[in-house]
Amino acid sequence: MPSINSNIGNVGRGFAAFLSPPPEGVVRFSVGQPNFRTPEAVVDSAKNALDAGEHGYTRSQGTEEVCNSVANYLTKYGIKADPNDVLISPGCKQSLLYAMMTCLNPGDEVILFAPAWPSYDGMLKLIGAVPIHVPVKRENYHPDMDATRAAITSKTKAIIINSPNNPTGAVYLSSEVEELTAIAAENDLWIFDDMIYSDLVYSDHLYTSPATFEDGKERTLTIGGWSKIWAMTGWRMGWITGPSQVMEGVKTCQASSASHVPTFLMGSGAVALGLEKEPQEFLEAFTERRRVFHSLIEEIPGINAPKPEGAFYILADITGTGMDDIEFATRALEEAQVQVVPGSLMPGGEGLVRLSYGTSLDQIREGCKRLKNWLQG
Numbered sequence: 001m002p003s004i005n006s007n008i009g010n011v012g013r014g015f016a017a018f019l020s021p022p023p024e025g026v027v028r029f030s031v032g033q034p035n036f037r038t039p040e041a042v043v044d045s046a047k048n049a050l051d052a053g054e055h056g057y058t059r060s061q062g063t064e065e066v067c068n069s070v071a072n073y074l075t076k077y078g079i080k081a082d083p084n085d086v087l088i089s090p091g092c093k094q095s096l097l098y099a100m101m102t103c104l105n106p107g108d109e110v111i112l113f114a115p116a117w118p119s120y121d122g123m124l125k126l127i128g129a130v131p132i133h134v135p136v137k138r139e140n141y142h143p144d145m146d147a148t149r150a151a152i153t154s155k156t157k158a159i160i161i162n163s164p165n166n167p168t169g170a171v172y173l174s175s176e177v178e179e180l181t182a183i184a185a186e187n188d189l190w191i192f193d194d195m196i197y198s199d200l201v202y203s204d205h206l207y208t209s210p211a212t213f214e215d216g217k218e219r220t221l222t223i224g225g226w227s228k229i230w231a232m233t234g235w236r237m238g239w240i241t242g243p244s245q246v247m248e249g250v251k252t253c254q255a256s257s258a259s260h261v262p263t264f265l266m267g268s269g270a271v272a273l274g275l276e277k278e279p280q281e282f283l284e285a286f287t288e289r290r291r292v293f294h295s296l297i298e299e300i301p302g303i304n305a306p307k308p309e310g311a312f313y314i315l316a317d318i319t320g321t322g323m324d325d326i327e328f329a330t331r332a333l334e335e336a337q338v339q340v341v342p343g344s345l346m347p348g349g350e351g352l353v354r355l356s357y358g359t360s361l362d363q364i365r366e367g368c369k370r371l372k373n374w375l376q377g
Contacts, residue, residue, distance in 0.1 A: 011122045015354075018329060018341045027367035029355040030339045032166060032313070036231040036285075039278040045271045049264035058263045060255045062088030062239075069270040070239045077198065078212040079222055081241040087250050088266065090258050092196045092225035092238035097123050099221045099240060100158075102249035103190045104129045108157035111189075113143050114348025115315070117166045121347070130155070133347040140306050141168035141315065145179055152183070158190035159183070163207060164197035167346070167354040168315045169308025171201055174208040185215035193222050196238075199229040199279060202287055203309035218243055228312075229279045230272045237261055237269050286312050289357040289364060296368035297355070301375050312357050315343065319351040321375060328353055336374035338367045 019030055061067065067086040074081050089095045096119070104110065106128030112120050114133035121131045134151045137144050148159075161180060163172040172180075184191050191210045198207040211220040225238030240250055254260065293314060294307050302321035305314050318328045325342035332338045341356075343349025357364055 007126055007128055011125045012118060012345075013122070015118065015341050015345055018339065018345070022333060022339050023337075026333065026337045026339050027363050027370060028339045028359060029357075029367055030341050031358060032356050033233045034228065034231045034282065034286075034312070034358045035360060036282055038231050038235070039272065039275055041275065042230065042232065042268045042272045045268040046264055049267050054264040054267075056263060058260060058266070060260045061251055062086070062260065063263075063266045066266040066269045069273045070241070073273045074222065074241070077195075077207060077209050079209050079241075080211075080217070081222070082244070085244050085247040086239060086241045087247065087254060088261050088269065089238045089240060089254060090261050091236040092194070092223060092227065093119055093123070094236075094258065095223045095225070095238040095240035096120070096192060096194065097126075098250045098253040099190075099192050099223060099242075099246075100124060100127055100129060101253050102246055103192075103221070104157055107155060109153060109155040110157060110192075111148060111151055111159040113148075113160075113162075113165075115167060115343055115346035115352065116160070116348075117162060117194075118346050120160055129157075131347075132156070135348050136168065136170070138317075141165065141170040142172060143176055143180065145176075145183070148180070148183060152187050152189075156187060156189060158192055160192045160194065161210060162194040162196075164200055164310025166197065166311055167313050167341070167343070167349070169306075169311050169313045171203050171205060171207065171309035173205050177208040177210055178213050181210040181213040181216040181220075184210070184219055189219065191216070191220045193220055195222060195224045197228055197311040198224065200283060200286060200312060201310040202290055205309075207310070221246060226269060226272055229282060230275070231282065232272065235265060235268070237265060286357065289361060290314075292361060293355070293357045293364050293368070296365065296372075300368065300372045303371075303375075314355045314357065315349075315352050316355060317351055318353050325349070325351055325353050332371065332374065336370045338370050338374075 067083040071081040071083040109130045210216040221242035226232040305316035329342040341354040343352030
């Protein structure tokens with residue numbers, strides 16, 4: 001049998017082992033997916049497009065309508081994007097991969113703030129780049145600037161910023177993003193800015209784009225998508241924008257692989273970006289879930305967690321239970337009927353578990369009651 005890509009064996013599958021559908025009756029705090037339905041106006045747009053016969057090929061980077069909609073949406077964060085430099089991809093993950101394929105060569109090092117969403121690590125290894133995991137501050141999960149500077153070598157080529165953050169729930173201060181941008185400029189690095197949770201912020205400080213700071217625009221690739229605040233995870237639509245020269249490379253990646261996202265979905269993407277009512281309702285629901293979830297977590301012996309500032313995750317330290325995170329996650333599923341994600345699936349996440357509040361308040365209350373009774377018992 002012929003050999004396969006030698007990188008494949010080094011690429012993990014992230015949280016996959018702990019995301020499998022559990023037995024009936026288990027409370028799932030594991031899946032990073034809102035439990036809301038996609039807004040009806042978005043669904044109707046896709047149906048109407050199918051009925052209208054939008055079944056064929058279209059412009060590879062996305063229709064002018066949806067690219068213009070993304071560029072207009074980004075202005076709310078001070079990001080000035082030329083619609084010609086916007087590409088619609090089959091999901092935010094695909095946009096990240098295109099960024100890496102365009103900007104990195106095998107052996108290039110990329111700074112990740114650990115614990116980081118594991119797909120970053122996997123994608124980098126897939127193309128032969130080297131992830132460098134820099135631990136964040138444990139008390140609030142914000143970047144450690146001294147550690148970041150110390151991790152940069154002659155091989156460093158990029159920094160990945162994800163704020164609001166998965167898995168930590170941290171939202172980086174504007175001053176922190178500005179300093180990271182300055183570090184990138186000092187060392188001539190790319191910044192891959194994963195803004196997928198940008199609308200899900202509960203702190204006084206909001207999402208800040210590195211593209212809005214001096215020397216930031218020329219080195220920042222802004223990456224986002226429809227999955228979270230519009231409850232469109234299964235639609236697989238993301239975007240990417242950045243400097244024109246880089247975007248020409250990104251367009252080449254898409255033309256050589258996916259061609260484009262389904263034609264009949266693109267109008268729906270534009271419709272979603274124009275909605276105000278539903279995203280606000282989703283944000284309000286997450287705000288209440290965060291309040292309830294964190295207050296209940298604080299009552300459980302042996303578990304401690306900073307209050308999340310954004311996204312919809314709590315990253316909890318469970319070392320006070322006397323278990324490591326793998327044992328905790330395994331036994332929580334088997335003995336308490338609660339599914340969580342162990343942090344050691346990510347470098348720097350040892351002793352932590354990720355809990356998603358993408359589920360209902362009833363499930364949050366029930367799951368926390370089960371965990372508390374289990375640990376007290």
